Amino acid sequence: MKHTEIKDAAEALFNEQRSPFGAFSLGSETHHAVTIPDAVRRCRWISVDINASAFGLFFVSPSPERARLVPCFDSDYPSVAVASKFISGANGEEIVRHSRISTEPRWWTDDGVAAMADMFGNLAWTGQMAPLTPGSSGIAFPVHADRGQCGLVVFLGSEITLPQDALYEIHARCFSLFAAVARMRPGDVGRMRSISKRELECLKLTANGNTSEEIARLLKLSVHTANQYLTQSTQKLNAVNRNQAVAKALRLGLIE
Amino acid sequence: MRFRVRRLALQQPDISIDSGQKQQMSSPAAPLQSDTLGSRLTSRGDLTSFFMELTAEIGADSYMLVAIVHDQDRNDARIVSSNWIFDAIELIGKRLIAGLAQGPLTAAPGIRPTPLVAAQAPDADGLVSGEEARLLDVLGHAEIYSLRLNVGRQRLFALFSAAAAGRIDQPALMKAQLKCCYALSHIPQLIAAAAMQDPLSDRERECLFWVSEGKTTDEVAVILGVSSNTVNSYITHAIQKFAASNRAMAIATAIRSGII
Numbered sequence: 001m002k003h004t005e006i007k008d009a010a011e012a013l014f015n016e017q018r019s020p021f022g023a024f025s026l027g028s029e030t031h032h033a034v035t036i037p038d039a040v041r042r043c044r045w046i047s048v049d050i051n052a053s054a055f056g057l058f059f060v061s062p063s064p065e066r067a068r069l070v071p072c073f074d075s076d077y078p079s080v081a082v083a084s085k086f087i088s089g090a091n092g093e094e095i096v097r098h099s100r101i102s103t104e105p106r107w108w109t110d111d112g113v114a115a116m117a118d119m120f121g122n123l124a125w126t127g128q129m130a131p132l133t134p135g136s137s138g139i140a141f142p143v144h145a146d147r148g149q150c151g152l153v154v155f156l157g158s159e160i161t162l163p164q165d166a167l168y169e170i171h172a173r174c175f176s177l178f179a180a181v182a183r184m185r186p187g188d189v190g191r192m193r194s195i196s197k198r199e200l201e202c203l204k205l206t207a208n209g210n211t212s213e214e215i216a217r218l219l220k221l222s223v224h225t226a227n228q229y230l231t232q233s234t235q236k237l238n239a240v241n242r243n244q245a246v247a248k249a250l251r252l253g254l255i256e
Numbered sequence: 257m258r259f260r261v262r263r264l265a266l267q268q269p270d271i272s273i274d275s276g277q278k279q280q281m282s283s284p285a286a287p288l289q290s291d292t293l294g295s296r297l298t299s300r301g302d303l304t305s306f307f308m309e310l311t312a313e314i315g316a317d318s319y320m321l322v323a324i325v326h327d328q329d330r331n332d333a334r335i336v337s338s339n340w341i342f343d344a345i346e347l348i349g350k351r352l353i354a355g356l357a358q359g360p361l362t363a364a365p366g367i368r369p370t371p372l373v374a375a376q377a378p379d380a381d382g383l384v385s386g387e388e389a390r391l392l393d394v395l396g397h398a399e400i401y402s403l404r405l406n407v408g409r410q411r412l413f414a415l416f417s418a419a420a421a422g423r424i425d426q427p428a429l430m431k432a433q434l435k436c437c438y439a440l441s442h443i444p445q446l447i448a449a450a451a452m453q454d455p456l457s458d459r460e461r462e463c464l465f466w467v468s469e470g471k472t473t474d475e476v477a478v479i480l481g482v483s484s485n486t487v488n489s490y491i492t493h494a495i496q497k498f499a500a501s502n503r504a505m506a507i508a509t510a511i512r513s514g515i516i
Contacts, residue, residue, distance in 0.1 A: 101408035102441035144406040176366030209505030244470030
């Protein structure tokens with residue numbers, strides 16, 4: 001990896017869009033559509049800034065039972081790094097539990113480089129955990145997106161430099177990166193544009209606990225029509241029943 | 257327009273709006289007071305002193321930590337901690353506070369925040385009326401920033417305000433936002449209790465999750481390896497805890513508050 005080249009390109013961009021926060025404009029960058037390669041590039045810049053040698057972005061699966069990390073991309077994109085396999089396996093359990101209740105970064109050292117333990121040990125707000133990948137050091141940032149998606153951005157390396165002041169900025173950039181990735185993840189949004197206003201209204205009322213009869217009365221429809229709207233929206237959302245349709249519509253932000 | 261005021265959930269706010277005049281600890285090398293206070297946070301009292309310190313550090317005068325509770329079609333603000341004068345909260349009303357916290361100006365971590373400037377209101381978004389804006393201005397909230405805080409799966413909102421527009425230091429504010437997330441992570445039980453966002457047991461949450469994935473009672477029973485009656489009773493309990501009228505509403509409530 002030609003780090004100098006990447007660093008130069010990143011610096012050029014930083015200087016172009018420098019914000020008072022000291023990073024490139026965090027507010028504006030989320031507005032343009034991002035693709036996964038875009039996100040990988042942005043993650044690489046963050047990684048270069050803290051002198052990490054590898055990185056990865058994971059989703060914490062929403063299932064409460066099988067809590068696990070689902071790899072989204074890592075520094076070996078488009079293939080998957082060995083480290084990611086460790087992290088999405090049993091090693092990730094502790095950090096998944098942690099990220100459910102806390103937003104504090106967690107670090108680990110297992111590579112025998114004493115300087116790393118010193119550096120991380122002096123960071124306020126962070127804590128130590130069991131190694132995510134054996135024989136490495138690294139830091140994991142829990143991140144959350146608008147619609148409740150939960151994730152983890154991980155950086156690995158034996159020469160990570162992360163001053164206290166930069167910690168907030170790096171974590172903030174991880175947040176905005178994850179927000180961008182989470183926004184593009186529901187791949188089937190495109191197929192859902194045909195869902196009508198009336199159907200969404202019915203779904204919203206269902207989410208508020210109304211029965212078909214009540215919806216029919218509220219919207220001045222026949223019960224049959226209300227049911228038909230609900231059936232149609234369920235099909236369009238690719239759901240098997242009303243409950244799942246309501247859940248999907250909420251998670252996709254179609255209804256509030 | 258009438259709105260309900262929940263006195264119960266309200267912590268008696270500290271009557272000290274002069275905190276902004278506190279001496280700023282601006283030396284970059286020395287750890288800031290808020291770092292020391294925040295990383296040792298264990299009680300509600302610590303929470304207040306942490307927020308007071310942070311408010312002073314970013315050049316603001318007031319703070320308010322708010323949890324949003326979904327109630328049918330409306331959102332209700334539950335104030336966890338604040339140094340607003342009690343009367344100001346009464347006058348402005350929870351409805352406006354909930355609107356501010358959930359409005360388009362609210363910034364997620366990593367997004368540059370835009371303030372609500374009372375002098376420029378009423379704004380295009382219709383967030384506050386002219387009268388409400390004047391009231392905010394008179395009460396010392398000429399400029400208000402609304403920030404989203406993520407504490408694990410829980411979501412809270414912080415409002416930082418100053419008596420004069422432009423006094424709050426934006427870069428410091430963005431760092432403060434992360435510090436708030438970290439600090440609140442130290443007291444998850446307290447936050448959950450204050451926000452009452454997750455009243456469910458693990459098993460109830462699991463059942464509700466599978467129902468939201470479109471599984472029937474029988475299917476959930478197979479997945480979890482328990483009887484259908486047990487699954488039904490878990491779900492009934494979840495519905496009761498949310499005061500919901502049916503499964504769909506319980507699922508909606510749980511998703512809205514980020515539980516499943």
